[in-house]
Amino acid sequence: MAGGWARDGAEHEQMDATVNDALERVRSSLPKGDSAEFCDECGNAIPEARRIAVLGVQHCIGCQNELEREAKAIELFNRRGSKDSQLR
Template structure:
């Protein structure tokens, strides 16, 4: 039951979309498993052997991984609910 301008089932659609995003993120991470690279797939810099041993399937150097983590951290906090409380902040 939706109210106001929302269509029926809107809440369930939001829940389904959030779950789908989570599943897609996990699938993307699983695809990165396997043998690690000796060179970063983004910048081409050599990945140190210690990092390759510490992180199985590592494909990025420390700098590129840090940048990716910063980028993903910003998108992780998105509030799909659009509740009145979140709109007032």
């Protein structure tokens, strides 16, 4: 039920759009192409087992963990509206 100037279903559209944006961000960050032999961040060798398991890998495990931790801190911010507006 929408209130004020919002039409019915606006809250669900906003939540769907937020989820779709997150999915698109994740899909665009998936590795593509050939795996690197050396990490783009630190220059250490990437183990062959990792290069085979994760096609297109560009970072060692340590650097990948740090990049994911930084990305997670950013994604906690809702760019489409305040939490209150989604719960009304």
